Amino acid sequence: MIELKGVTRRFGDVVAVDNIDLTIETGEVCVLVGSSGCGKSTTLRMINRLLPRTSGEILVDGEDINKADPEALRLNMGYAIQSTGLFPHWTVARNIGVVPDLLKWPSRKRDERVNELLTLLGLDPATDAHKYPHQLSGGQAQRVGVARALAGDPNILLMDEPFGALDAITRENLQQEMLRIQRQLNKTTVFVTHDIDEALKLATRIAVMDQGRIIQHDTPEAILRRPASAFVENLIGKGDRGLKLLALRTVGDLMERYPQPRRPEPYSNGVNEADSLRVALSVMVWQNSAELPVFSEAGEEIGTVKREQLLQGGA
Amino acid sequence: MWLLDLGVVQPNRIVSGTGYGLYAATGWLGAGVVSSLLVAAVVLATKPIHNRFWMLALLLTTALMAQPLLLEVFALRKLPEDSEYARIGIGAGFWCLAFFLALMLLETLGQLKASRRLQLSAVLLIVAGWWFCATREGLSSLSLIREYANRADQFTQALAIHLSLSLGAVAISLVLAFGLALAMVRRERLRRPLLGLVSFMQTIPSLALFGLLIAPLGALSAAFPFLQTLGIRGIGWAPAMLALIAYSLLPIMRNTYVALMEVPEPVVDAGRGMGMSERQIFVQVKLPLALPVIIEGVRITTIQAIGLTAVAALIGAGGFGTFIFQGLGQAAMDLVLLGALPTVFLALAADAILSALKFQGASR
C-alpha cells in the first residue's frame, strides 16, 4: 500500500504538486491522468525518491520512505519511462538483468528470469536477447523497458507513460498484455498517462489531476458516471461517455446463457464472451441485427446478447 | 614522375650533388618496370575486370613494399666506387611515386570497404618491406642510412626520450584532465574559468610557451638546489614536460566533460530509478558511454604531443627534434629526415592504435 498525505512539491515558485492525498491499495492499478504539466511525473518520481518532496508524507506499507535507504527502496519498485532509458551499450538481456544483478542474484537465476520476462512480453529469447537497444523497434524497446521494470520481482511498479510515442495498434497490444500480466502478477502499480482511454482500460482506480491537485479519485465507472467537475467531464468527452461505459464491461456480463452450449451454425456472425459491450453494439449496428450469438473462447455458441438489453442495461 | 629526380648522388654529406631522373637512375629496366606498373594500375582502375580492386590492392601493396629497391639499383649503377664519402640521397621523384602509390592504395582499400584488420596488414607489409630493404647492404650508401649509422646510439636514445616525454605528458594530463572534467561536471561554476584557462594555454604558440617556462623554472631550481639534482632546470626535460602537459589538457578535458554531460538524461534517470548508486551509474553507464569520445581526446592529444616534443628539442629536451634542428643548422637534409620521418611514423602509429581502441570501445 502506498499513501501520500498532504504531499507538496515546488520548483522555485512553481507548485508542481499541491497538497495531494492519495492512497493506492496493494495489488491495485492506480492511473494518474491529466493534461501535460499537471504534476503526474512529479508525483510518481516522489514515490521512489527521484525527487524529494517539499512537504507532506509518503508511506509505503506504513513506513515513511524517507526512513529507508533510497537505493534499497528503488530496488523494490520497478520503474519504466516513456523514453525507455535502456542502456545503449548493453544487450537486451543485460538491460533486463540490471536489477537482478544489483540484487546479486546468482547468474543462473537471473538468466532464467530474463528469458521468462522476454517470453512474457512477447519477445523471442533466442533472437532478441542479444540485440542492442538501437536494433529494436519502438514497440520492442518499450516492451524491454517494462520487462526491465519487472525483472527484480518488485512489489510496486511505477510507470511513466510507458506506452507513449507508439502507434495506436502497438499501444493497444501492449495495453492488452499489461492487463494480462497484471492479472498474473498483481503488482501495486502507479501508471501515468495523459490518454483517458488508456486510463479507463487499465485502471482499477483513476486519479484525475489538474494543476498539481487531484480533482477526482475513483473507479473508471464512477468517473464516467459521476464526473466531479466540468474539467473531468471534458477530459472523458461528454459525447461518447456511453460508448466508454460500454467499453468497460464484457459481453459475458450481460448475455443470456443457454442451458447447454451449442454447435455454432456455419457462417454465423457473433461476438466473443470476452469482447466488450462496445464491440457488440458496433457489430449490431454494422449488421443491423437486434440479437447476436455469443461464442466462448473454445468456439461454442453459449448464449445471445440482445440490443434491447444493451440499450437498457449497458450503460 | 619521369621528369623529377629519383635520387641524388652526393660526393659528401653537405654538398648537394647531381640528380638523376627515373630513366637515368635505374636504366631501361627500372623505368620500364615502373612505367608498366603504373599503366597496369590505371588499366585495372578503369576497366571493369572481375575482382579488379583486389588485384589492384595486391599490386599496389607489392609495389610500395618493393619501392626502395629502386634506390638500391640506383646506388649500384651510379655510386662512384672509389669515393669513401659519396652517398645517395632520395629525390623528389621517389617521394612522389610513393605518395601516388599510397593514395591509390588508400582509394582502392576504400572501394573494397576493407576491414581495419586488412588495412593494418597492408601497412605492416609495406613497413616490413621498407625495413627489410633498409637493412640490406645495397642501401648502406643511402645518406639517410649513413646518418643513422653514425648515430645509432643517439637514435635509440632520442626514441626513448621522445616516447617518454610525449607519452608521459599525455598520461599525466589524462589523469589531471579527467579530474578537472569531473570537477566541472560536479560544479557547474568551475566550468567557465577552467575551460577558459586551459584554452588560453592552448593559444600560446608552442615556442613562446617553451621560452616562457625557462625563466621561472630556472629561478626555481636556482633557489632550491635539490631540484637540480632531479634534473629540473630552466632548460631540458622539465619545461618541455610542463608545456606538453599544458597543451594536452584541453582536448582530453573538453572531450571528457562533453562526453559525460552528453550521456542521455533518461538513461541516467532510469538507472537511478532502478536502484543503481551514483557510483554504479558512473562506472557502469556514464564512463562506458563516454569512453569513445574520451579516447578521441587522448588520440588528438597524443598526436599533438609527439609533434610538439620535436619542437621541444629547441630547449634541450632531446628527442627526434634534436636531429631536425642539427640537420637544419648543418644544412644536411638527410639528418633532418632522420628526425622528421620517425616523428611522423610515431604520430601515425599512435593514431592507428588509438583509433582502433576507440572503435573497439564504441562497438561494444
Ligand SMILES: Nc1ncnc2c1ncn2[C@@H]1O[C@H](COP(=O)(O)OP(=O)(O)OP(=O)(O)O)[C@@H](O)[C@H]1O
Ligand atoms: N526539474 C524541474 N524544474 C523546474 N520545474 C519543473 C521540474 N520538473 C517539473 N517541473 C514543473 O512542474 C510541473 C509539473 O511537471 P510534471 O513533469 O510533473 O508534469 P506531467 O504531468 O508529468 O506532464 P507531462 O504529461 O507533460 O509529462 C510543470 O509545470 C513543470 O514545468
Ligand SMILES: [Mg+2]
Ligand atoms: Mg510527465
